[in-house]
Amino acid sequence: MDSFIDYLERKKYKKCYDLILAETKVVEIPWKTTYNSHDCxxxxxRNMETYLGKGNFLxxxxxxxxxxxxxxxxxxxxxxxxxxxMSFNEKKKTLLKQAQAYIKTKPKSSKVLTGNDVKVDEELFKQFNEIVIKTINV
Structure with missing residues (x-):
């Protein structure tokens, strides 16, 4: 936390001092790893994307x-x-050109997936609803 606050101070973020006073809470997660130190x-x-608060994850x-x-x-x-x-990526155009050039060298056997190709399991919807209900009721 200290290095994050130091970073915000260097960037002159006005509310960084509020973080010093804020109470922090470590959330125990069942998928905590012992041997994986490179995917932090x-x-x-992922945790920021799916955390619903009060110990619940989407x-x-x-x-x-x-x-x-x-x-x-x-x-x-x-x-x-x-x-x-991302739109503000200064190298985006170059990356897209390189990707298009690479795709032209590959055989047409691979299919590009879209959101319509992805099927979401009913069980996942059920879990999502249960977690949302728990979060709302707590």
Whole structure:
């Protein structure tokens, strides 16, 4: 927390001193890892993206193991695309040109997936609803 506040101070963020006085709370998460020290950025983004407060998460990660590795690979790709394609990315045009040139060299056997191709499991919807209801009722 201290280095984050130091960073905000250097950037002259006016409310950084409010953070010094703020009470912090460490949330215990079941997917805490023992051996994975290189995906901390992915974990931070995912936890911020899905945390609903009061210890509840919109969607949980699997415990450390092969299933979590698959999830982390998918999330890493998702976040990379979002970051690279942001409108303020000064290298976006260059990246897109390079990607188009690369695609032209590949055979047409691969299919580009869209949101319509992704099917969401009914169980996931059920879990989402349960978590939202718990959060609202607490």
């Amino acid at each position: 950025g992915v974990f931070v983004i 969607q949980e990660l699997k415990k450390e193991g092969p299933g979590q590795i698959v999830q982390l690979n998918m999330l890493r790709a998702k976040y990379m695309v979002k970051i690279l394609l």
